[in-house]
Structures are given as C-alpha cells and as structure tokens.
Amino acid sequence: xxxxxxxxxxxxxxxxxxxxxxxxxxxxxxxxxxxxxxxxxxxxxxxxxxxxxxxxxxxxxxxxxxxxxxxxxxxxxxxxxxxxxxxxxxxxxxxxxxxxxxxxxxxxxxxxxxxxxxxxxxxxxxxxxxxxxxxxxxxxxxxxxxxxxxxxxxxxxxxxxxxxxxxxxxxxxxxxxxxxxxxxxxxxxxxxxxxxxxxxxxxxxxxxxxxxxxxxxxxxxxxxxxxxxxxxxxxxxxxxxxxxxxxxxxxxxxxxxxxxxxxxxxxxxxxxxxxxxxxxxxxxxxxxxxxxxxxxxxxxx
Amino acid sequence: xxxxxxxxxxxxxxxxxxxxxxxxxxxxxxxxxxxxxxxxxxxxxxxxxxxxxxxxxxxxxxxxxxxxxxxxxxxxxxxxxxxxxxxxxxxxxxxxxxxxxxxxxxxxxxxxxxxxxxxxxxxxxxxxxxxxxxxxxxxxxxxxxxxxxxxxxxxxxxxxxxxxxxxxxxxxxxxxxxxxxxxxxxxxxxxxxxxxxxxxxxxxxxxxxxxxxxxxxxxxxxxxxxxxxxxxxxxxxxxxxxxxxxxxxxxxxxxxxxxxxxxxxxxxxxxxxxxxxxxxxxxxxxxxxxxxxxxxxxxxxxxxxxxxxxxxxxxxxxxxxxxxxxxxxxxxxxxxxxxxxxxxxxxxxxxxxxxxxxxxxxxxxxxxxxxxxxxxxxxxxxxxxxxxxxxxxxxxxxxxxxxxxxxxxxxxxxxxxxxxxxxxxxxxxxxxxxxxxxxxxxxxxxxxxxxxxxxxxxxxxxxxxxxxxxxx
Numbered sequence: 001x002x003x004x005x006x007x008x009x010x011x012x013x014x015x016x017x018x019x020x021x022x023x024x025x026x027x028x029x030x031x032x033x034x035x036x037x038x039x040x041x042x043x044x045x046x047x048x049x050x051x052x053x054x055x056x057x058x059x060x061x062x063x064x065x066x067x068x069x070x071x072x073x074x075x076x077x078x079x080x081x082x083x084x085x086x087x088x089x090x091x092x093x094x095x096x097x098x099x100x101x102x103x104x105x106x107x108x109x110x111x112x113x114x115x116x117x118x119x120x121x122x123x124x125x126x127x128x129x130x131x132x133x134x135x136x137x138x139x140x141x142x143x144x145x146x147x148x149x150x151x152x153x154x155x156x157x158x159x160x161x162x163x164x165x166x167x168x169x170x171x172x173x174x175x176x177x178x179x180x181x182x183x184x185x186x187x188x189x190x191x192x193x194x195x196x197x198x199x200x201x202x203x204x205x206x207x208x209x210x211x212x213x214x215x216x217x218x219x220x221x222x223x224x225x226x227x228x229x230x231x232x233x234x235x236x237x238x239x240x241x242x243x244x245x246x247x248x249x250x251x252x253x254x255x256x257x258x259x260x261x262x263x264x265x266x267x268x269x270x271x272x273x274x275x276x277x278x279x280x281x282x283x284x285x286x287x288x289x290x291x292x293x294x295x296x297x298x299x300x301x
Numbered sequence: 302x303x304x305x306x307x308x309x310x311x312x313x314x315x316x317x318x319x320x321x322x323x324x325x326x327x328x329x330x331x332x333x334x335x336x337x338x339x340x341x342x343x344x345x346x347x348x349x350x351x352x353x354x355x356x357x358x359x360x361x362x363x364x365x366x367x368x369x370x371x372x373x374x375x376x377x378x379x380x381x382x383x384x385x386x387x388x389x390x391x392x393x394x395x396x397x398x399x400x401x402x403x404x405x406x407x408x409x410x411x412x413x414x415x416x417x418x419x420x421x422x423x424x425x426x427x428x429x430x431x432x433x434x435x436x437x438x439x440x441x442x443x444x445x446x447x448x449x450x451x452x453x454x455x456x457x458x459x460x461x462x463x464x465x466x467x468x469x470x471x472x473x474x475x476x477x478x479x480x481x482x483x484x485x486x487x488x489x490x491x492x493x494x495x496x497x498x499x500x501x502x503x504x505x506x507x508x509x510x511x512x513x514x515x516x517x518x519x520x521x522x523x524x525x526x527x528x529x530x531x532x533x534x535x536x537x538x539x540x541x542x543x544x545x546x547x548x549x550x551x552x553x554x555x556x557x558x559x560x561x562x563x564x565x566x567x568x569x570x571x572x573x574x575x576x577x578x579x580x581x582x583x584x585x586x587x588x589x590x591x592x593x594x595x596x597x598x599x600x601x602x603x604x605x606x607x608x609x610x611x612x613x614x615x616x617x618x619x620x621x622x623x624x625x626x627x628x629x630x631x632x633x634x635x636x637x638x639x640x641x642x643x644x645x646x647x648x649x650x651x652x653x654x655x656x657x658x659x660x661x662x663x664x665x666x667x668x669x670x671x672x673x674x675x676x677x678x679x680x681x682x683x684x685x686x687x688x689x690x691x692x693x694x695x696x697x698x699x700x701x702x703x704x705x706x707x708x709x710x711x712x713x714x715x716x717x718x719x720x721x722x723x724x725x726x727x728x729x730x731x732x733x734x735x736x737x738x739x740x741x742x743x744x745x746x747x748x749x750x751x752x753x754x755x756x757x758x759x760x761x762x763x764x765x766x767x768x769x770x771x772x773x
Contacts, residue, residue, distance in 0.1 A: 045708050058712060068471035073693075079513045132707050160470045161494060164511045197452070197468030200500070204508040233506055279507070292431065292503065293455070293462030 053140040056105065059133035064181055065126060067160045068191055074157050080168040089122070089153035095167065096122035098174045101159045101193060104257055106134035108178055110141060111255035113152035115247050119173060123154040131156040160193065163201055170207040174248065177214045179258035182221045194225050196232065203234040208278040211238070215252050215271035217262045222270035235274040243273055303680045304362040304425050306618040306631040312367075314380050315631060315665075316360030317674045321382045323365075323394075323411075324661050325402065333665055334402050336382055336392050337410045357386040359677075364444065366428035370459075371439035379458050381444050382413075383423035391415045391444065391458045415461055421448040425477045429486065431455075431503055445488060445502075447474030453490055453505070466505040469498065475691065476522040480549050481533045482509050487549075489535055491519035493691050497537060499552060510552035517541035518691040520569050520681065524549070526623055527575030534577040538568035540692060544582055544593065546604055558604040560584070563591050567689065569680050572621040572628060579643055580604065581628050583616040585681050585689075590616055590630065590641070610655070612639060617680050627656065633676045634669055638662050 048054040077083040086093035098116060103109050103123030112121045125131045134154040141149045157166070180193045189195075194214060202212060212235065214225045229235045243249050253259055253269055262269060305316040313324040314336075321336040338358065362383040367376045375396035383389045390413035394402065402409055425447040430440040444456045451469035456462070469492040476491040482499060487509055491497045497512035497519060517540035525534040533549030538560070545557040560568050566584035573580050580593040590610040596603050614632040616639070622629055630639040640656045668674075682690040706712070 045710065047707050047710055047713055057716065058707065078516065129706060132705075161472070164496065164498075165513065169510060196465070197470060200467060200506040200508055201470075203506065233504065292433070293457045293464050 048136050050136070050139055051143040052136070054133050054136040056133065059105075059129045061127045061129040066191065067126060067158055067193075074162065076157065076162045076165045078165070080164075080166055080171070083166055089155070090120055091150055094120060095171055096120040096153070097172055098122070098176075099124065099159075099167075099172055100176045100178070102126075102177065102180055103134060103154065104178075105130060106137050106154060107256040107260075108176060108251060109134065109152050109154065110138065110149065111251045112248065113149050115251055117151065120151045121153070123152075124157055124159045125154065126156065126158055128156055160198060163205055167205040169204060172205050173207060173210045175202060175206060175210075175212050176248075176252060177212075177225075178252055178256045179216055179262075180214075180221070182216070182218045184220075192221075192224065194228060196228055199228060199232045199235065203232070203276055206276040208276060210276050211248075212274045212276065213248060213252055213271070214273075215259070215269055217258075217267045217269050219268075219270060222272065226272050229272065229274045234277055234279075236277055238273045238275050246273075249273065303360075303677070304364070304618065305360065305680075306620050306629060307363050307365040308620055308622045308629055309365045309367050309378070310622075310624045312365060312378065313629065314363050314365040314382075316363045316382065317637075317669060317676060319358040319360060319384070320674065321360055321363060321380070322665060322668075323380060324665060325399070326661065332402060332409060333661060333668065335410045336380060336390070337412055338384070338388075338390065339412070339416070357384070359385045361385055362423055362426045362446075364426040364428055366442065368428075368430065368440075368442040371441065379428065379442055379444075381426050381428075381456075381458075383419070383426060383446065385422060387419045387422055389417040389419045389423055389446065389456065391417075391456070393458065415458070417456055417461070417463065419446065419448060419454070421450040421452070423448045424474055427477050427479060429479050429488075429502060445477060445479075447477040447490055449473045451492060453477065453488070455503075466502075467498070467500050469494065469496065472496075473691065475519055476537070478522055478524045478535070480524045480535055481528075482549050482552070485509070489522055489524065491522045491537060493518045493693070495519060495539070497522060497535070497547070499549070512537075512547045512552060512554065514545055514547075514554045514557065515539040515541055515543070518689075518693075520567065520691070521571045523571050523573045523621070525573045525575060525577035528577050534573065536571055536573045536580050538571045538582055540567055540689065542567060544568060544571065544580065544604060546580070546595065546602070555602050556604055558593065558606070560591070563606055563609065564589050567681065570617075570619045572619045574621055574626065574628075574643060575623045579607075581619055581621075581641075583619050583630070585679055586615065588612045588615055590619070610641060615678075617676060631676075633678075634674070637666055637669055637676075 047058050080095070083095070084093060085095055090096070097119045098112060098121045100109050100112070100121065100123040103125050106123055109121055109123035112119075123134055125134065131154055138149060138152050138154065177193055181191070183189060183191045206212065212229070214222075214229075216222050216225070226237075230237065249271065252271065259269065303316075307314045311326045315322055315324070323334045323336060325332060325334065360382055364381045365378070367378045369376045377396065378394040378399060380392040380394070381389065382392070392411055393414045394411065402411070423446045427445050428442055429445060431443045433439055433441050442458050444458055445453060445466065446456065447453050451472040451474055453466045453468070453474060455464045455466050466488070467490065469490065472492040472494045474490050474492050478489050479502070480487045480489045480499060486502045487499050488502045488505060489497055489499050489512075495513070495515040495517060499509045499512065501507045501509055512535070515537065519537050519539040522535060522537040525536075528534060535547040535549050536544065537547065538544045542560050543557050544560055546555045547553070548555050560582065564584045564587055566587045568582045569585040570583050571580065578595050580595065582591045582593065583589070584591070588611055590612055591606060592608040592610070593604045594607045596605050612630065612632055613636050614634065616630045616632045618631040620629050626643050628641040628643065630641065631637065632639060642654055642656045644654070684690055
C-alpha cells in the first residue's frame, strides 16, 4: 500500500519519499556483537552508523495503515518453537515475555528495559522505517550503556495476524497497547487492535494472571476497550488501588512519544489494565447457554 | 471452498449448482426432495434468475444431520443450505413429514423454516449440539458456519438467533469441523493463513491451541469421528501439496506426506474414516482419488499411499459415511456420484471397491441430465490467470534491499540544504516584519511553543455566555 507523498505542513521535516512495505530487507539487527566495528560496512551506505543514535527526521512514516491487508508480505516462522530468538534479538535464545504492540519510536520499549530487567521486552511495529529507527536506537543504547538494554528488541510484523506463529500458549506476562490507531469510521472498526476476536488470541498467548495494558487519549476508544474487555469472559479489570504500585502504568503514561505529544497538546489520557483470569478446569462453563443466541434484530459487529 | 455434499446414514444432501436435493434413502427407490430457496409465505421477492444472475443463487455449502430434540422421542432431520448471495436457509423435516415425503411421487419440494442473511458468504458448515435449558442438561442442535471474512457464527435452527463464535483476522475460513480434545467439545477452523485453530465450544473465546505446519493455505480438514476416548485425529490438506495428520490431544503434527508423488495438482478435499486408519484425498482438476493408510509401527506413525482409484469424471467433493463405512464422491456430470466401500480386514490393508448405487441415485442422475444442471469445474475458486484465489500474492511494496530509505546517505545532504534554506527564509522574514515579542518570550520559557489542542475548547469559551436566556 503506497502512502501518499506528504507535503511539509508540520514543523518537523519529512523525507521526500514516504513508503512502507519493503519485503524483508536484509538489515542487521541488535545482535550481540553490535559493539564491534563492523559498522564500517555501513558507514558508506547508511544515514546512521551502527552505534549512533538515529535522528527521527530520516525515519518518519505515515501513522495510519491497513493492518488487514494481505498484500504486505512478512517473514514469519512456521511455529513458535522454530523461532530462533538469538539470531537477531536476545543473547540467549529465550523468547520475550513482555510485548509492546505498536511500539512506534520505541519510547516505552527502552523504558521498560530498565524498569523490568528480568523480563525480555519486544516491540512490534508494522512500519519499516520506524522499526529501523527503534533498532538503531537500541543498538546505540547498548553501546552507550554496556550490559544494559540487552533485554529489549524490536521486530517488524503484523501482530494482528502472526501472534500465534511467534508465541507459544501462555508465554507472555504483559502486553501493552499504547495509543493505538482509533480508526474512527465505523467501517474501520474491525481494524482496531483490541476487539472481541483478537482478545481471544491475546488470552491464548498471555499466561494466567498476566496483564493487558491499554492507554489512549481518545475517550471513545477507551470506552470501546473497556466495553470489549469487560465483555470478554477471560479478562477482568484491575482496580486503581491495585495499580498503585505498578511502575509499568507510570511508564505507559509518560514514556511513549505519543504520550509526550498528548501532554504538549494538553489532552487527557485514559487507561485500563486487565488481568487474564486463571481458569478453573472444573467449571468450564464460562457462558450460559440460556442467552447464547442474540436475537436477529440486534446488530452484531 | 464448496462443501456440496453431506450425508447422514442413508440420507444424502447434495448441492448441484443452484438446486439442493435431499435423497431420502440412497439404497432404495425413494423420492428425491428438492429444497426450495424461498419460504412459501414470505415477503422475499422471488427473482427469476437470469442467465448472468444465476450465479448468485449457486450453493456454496450444505450440511445434514439428524437430532432428537428435547421433549421429543423421534429424530428430526435438519438441512442447511448456504448460497452465494449470502442467504442461509435451514430446513427441518420431522419424522412424520419424513414418512410422507419418502412415499410421495417426485417432484416434491420443501420450503425452508428459517432463512438467515449472513454478513459474508459462507464457505463451510457443520452441526453440533449445544447444552441449553435451565439446568443445561438438554441439548439443542446448532449450525456453525465459517465465512469468507474469517468469522465463525453459530445459528439457531429452531428459531431465529445467532452468535459470533470466533474470528480469524483478515483471513478466509476454508474448513470447519468438530473435534474432541480431552473430552471437551472443540471446533477446528482452518484458514488461508496456514493456521488451524482449535477452540473450545461453546466457550469459543478459549483457544485450546493452534495446529501449525502447513506452508500454504489449508484447503480442507476432517476429523475422525469414531476414535477411542483418549485420542482424537484430525487430517488436513493444503496448497503446499501435503496431507498432514494431527493429534487432537497433544495438538501437534503426527506425520505428513507430500502428495506430489501421486499428483501434480493441489489436493482440494479430504476425508478420514471413523477409526482413523484410512484417508482419502481428491485433487483439483484431476480424476484421481488417492487413498492413504495410517501405518503404526512401534510408535512411529506414517501415512503411506495405498490405492489409487481413477474416477470416471472429475471428483469435486468427498465425504465419509460412517454408518455404512463408505466414501461418497460427488463428481461432475454425467455420473455425478460414486460410492467407494472400504473393506477392512484385521491386520491387512484395507481394500476398496466401488459399489453400485441405489435406484434413487440413478433417478437423480437422470434429473441432472434432463435439466442440464452443470456442475462447476473446480471447487477452488480461481482468478483470471487460473491461480487459486486462496493463494496470497507475494508483492514487494516500496523499496527493499539496498534501496531502503535509511541506506541512502544523500538524504543527509538534502536535509541539511533544506534546513539551511529554511533558516535563511525565516531570518529574512523576521528582518522585514516587526519581531513578535510575546512569541519569543514564550519560546524562551518553555523551550517550545505551546499550541492549543485542536479538539478541546478552552474553558473561557464554554463559560463565556452568562446571558440570561429565560426571557427571549
């Protein structure tokens, strides 16, 4: 899907050709040996050298895209056990435990790497340029603070379609949905990242008692998130008092680039945190069959 | 994916182009009932299908099952027919009606009891039981459908009502079947993204697992119905030209076999017998019906190609008839039907023989010829180039390889030049106009300009009007 060429209305500069897609470019990723000087190969051909903090103005890309498009090809493993996480992401071949879906320019991903040093954080982003920015950012941070940020990484993929290919059942501890695209039009509601159908997939990859975090500055989208998560039998809302000593909530509200933009513009942020319930194997009846069917005059989405 | 054939004992429901026929008893000379499209007293305008519009009424899926309703001793036969125009009709034939229809002279028709309008075209249907009633100890039948948006709905057959069960995002469902996993009733749904999802029923928001292994779209799945309590088998075939056998308990692949040794075509439909020992596969646009045996040999399980049957015409759909231990094949005209009986001798390989069909099948064949019903060429929908629609296009959008935007260092020079020019223009503008003092002050204290949020009006605007509106 070619994005339109934008004119420079904003203060910050956009590059002259905006594009997305790009079929699996062979780029280097934050691997263990990012500190070596094999960045010499890149010096002549890249804008940012490996180990240098990238400048946002060369990595901007249009924010809205269609995640349901089946014409954008991604590389993905056949099964979770066939995914080798040590090749590109983490030093020892262990799967990530915290997911930042739609990580944007990586503010939350790198912040969580210091807040949760025991967990491995993975940022997922669908746009190619922005993913490259986050990758370079992590490489630069790893170089600057040796020993730290080894547990943060980024991947370019479509999380709405390929989550079961990457993650085994009950393998994640936290999932973050920070300022997702609201898709205001009713016909675009199926593209929203938190929906009835996708919540079942998130419940599959999240371990019992794991948490799902959402934050947005659009009230209507927040109401949608709350309505759908409440309706889903496998999630229950965590109250404010229990969230008081969770550092991730604070991080979610202040560390992402989008939250900083909301602060500058003086908007409100609404968040909700849900727990994936522990199923009792005895009582498998999560629904009552009595009101199983909706009457046909009710509109279902 | 077209599911045009379904059977329950000796009763067969078949969808031929845009007409659905129910054969009450395939062994004897009984009547054929045509299931009509519209209910008798309905307000739906009966459009006479013109030649170019005839496609809209084509049948995409049929399913047949008989259940004993609560508070009833006899079994009622339920038929479901889904068409291209997204209409989905359910027909209920009670036992008494059954008697009268069996003995009446052809042609007889039956009107649907409920007609639904589905949101998207339905590609596969199956029946199952749902516990209901105040103590959840009664069972009512429900129809589960898979459509081309990747969603699966459950429809009520007794009165109007439906529910969204699950959805595969941005995919199409190509097969749906019921499976047992640890004594739980589960739904298996196969889609275009090579995944087979096993979800519990009726709590379909709970995913038990994914069967991942196919490297291309899955074309058909089938579950073995008569297996022992602690095991369950699922078999699938796909666009990667393999047949895979899955363990329904561990949710893993047991073995797979490539079908390229026997045929170059894509396997389009599959059936497994009740005991899970024999698998039958038919191929797209090929007359071959290939049978595989599941060989167990000290815990190593393999699929071995055993017999090939050359069908007189192109087979389209295949289904397994558990009560008679035979395979039913729907083929293109003029023969249309073929029955293959599986004879299993203990210890030896199963042998297969085609059996003669009953008088009613012959009558159906004559009807097909007389009314010139043309069956489709192929079950897999094809686009103009002849490739299956299910295949995903591999397209490279935007730059790739060495031309990605972050590997072009000339952009640095371009960016610097633009910035220099912009600064120059700004300086010239500032020299010409009066310097705006308040903006400079603001910039120096906060570091950047604070712009008002476009959507939140400032408080002063809201509270401005304190006018008294009572006296107009």
